[in-house]
Amino acid sequence: MDLDAFTDLLTPRGGRALAEAGELTGADPVAAATTLRKTYDAALTSAALTQAALRERARAKFGQDAGVMYFTPHGLEQSTRTEVAEHRARRLLSLYDGTPHVMDACCGIGGDLLALARAGCAVTAVDTDPLTVAVARANAEALGLGDRVTVNAGDAAEVKPEAYDVLFADPARRTGRGRTFDPMAYSPPWPVVLGLLSRAGLACLKVAPGLPYEFIPEGAEAEWVSYKGEVKEATLWSGQNGDRRATLLPGGHTLTATGVQAPVGPAGRYLYEPDGAAIRAHLVGEVAELVGGRLLDPMIAYITADEATDTPWAARYEIEDILPFSLKRLRAILRERQIGNVTIKKRASAIDIERLRADLRLSGPNKAVIVLTRILDKPSVLLCKPL
Incomplete structure (x- = not known):
């Protein structure tokens, strides 16, 4: 098109x-x-x-x-989910005293600018692609927000962030070869983004959740956002004392770094799998504290505890067996218990899940969760009951 x-x-x-x-x-x-x-x-x-x-x-x-609304294929793929954009707009307003004029420096089809405008912000936006600009304008008009939104074709590198109350930027993370995970290959490139950030009063940058920590600007807060258990993105907020934060949507739960370190100890009755946002934000210690738990291995984000504690920050399973990994032994146990339906999870294991599923030759009416991991550097398998 x-x-x-x-x-x-x-x-x-x-x-x-x-x-x-x-x-x-x-x-x-x-x-x-x-x-x-x-x-x-x-x-x-x-x-x-x-x-x-x-x-x-x-x-x-x-x-x-x-x-x-209107879309382009790439624009839809890269656009922000409504619930995430609305969360970000609410946070932005909580950090700014008043109703800001926001510069959206890489607006795409307008997922974020629409949420900002609905929250009451005036939004000026730019994008390099004329078709994308037309789509963003049409979306603002279609949702009755045209009076709060101005969209122009332009290069984000030429934006003057000091002329606006807030800078929002979502650098494109695609190249001619597809999606890129290298910030230096973003469009605009990371040094240009940091240049814009340095000239903004308040800035909010949307980045990939796998952004290496060394790329986080000094003093910026990094927030990882998970939606229904899937990590969607990370957001960098300028001038927030370098905190780390995880947010769960749609519930709106937030966890921030306290510096607590999880102890390491033997397996208890329950296994907790922290949400990916907490893991990305290096908040596994904080999750362990919430459930009164400890790590099975100091380098792996699986938590164990003796008591069952409900928390939105981790999935919980009841541990039935822990054994050194052996395909033959695992297959025998599953056959003995008539387990024909398994959910296989792994962390720090090189085993191919689908190959393992085929090799297990499952049969029977019962269900189980199989967790492949390493415990004190030994390949292990946990046989768990789903809760």
Whole structure:
């Protein structure tokens, strides 16, 4: 879909084509295209069908809003989930005294700028791609936020953050070869992002959750956000004393670093698997303290405890057996207990999970959780009951 085809979608005729394409979602693609071509030209037909399919995919991130929004494939993939963007907008307002004018320096299709505008912020945004700019503008208009949002084509490197109350930046993490995990390959590159940060009064940077710690600017708070148990992203907040924070959504639970170190000790009755946001934020010690637990191994984020404690910060399993890893022995135990359905988890283990599943030759009506790990540098397997 090019800019001309997208612009055509915004006309009354294009709107009708898109509505008809939406009704054909899920139908055979050839049949759907044939139906639309009876009324519309090839370019508009293709744009409408593409947009209808993207809207359907976008419901997981944007809910009901997806039905009136516009997307590009890369823009949808990189966009922020509504719940995460809303959380970030709330935090931003809590850190700023008043209602700020925000510069969104890499706006994409507008996931964050929409949440900021809904929270009451005035937002000026830029993106290098003219099509993406048009999509972001259309989304602001479609959701009734056009009076709070200004979107222009421009280079984030040319932004003057000192002219705004808050800088928000979400550098693109894709290259011609696909997704990149190297901050130096971000667009704009990491040194440019840090230059913008240094000139901003308050800044918020969205980055990949795997950002190496050495790239976190001095004095910035790093916050890892998990949504329904899956780590979605990290956010760097300027001027927050270098704290580390983990946040769980949709519950809104927050955990911050206290410096506590988890003890190491023998296995208890229960095994706790900390949420990925807590692990990324190096808050395993804090989670262990919450459940009165200890680490099985000083280098691995599995916690054990004698008592069952409910916490949103970790999944809990009841340990039934711990044994040195042996395929033959594990297979015999599972056969003896008629376990035919297993969830396999691993940490610090090189074993291929799917290969192991096939080698176990599972059969039976019962279920179990198998945890592959190392305990004091010895390959081990924990046989657990799911709770």
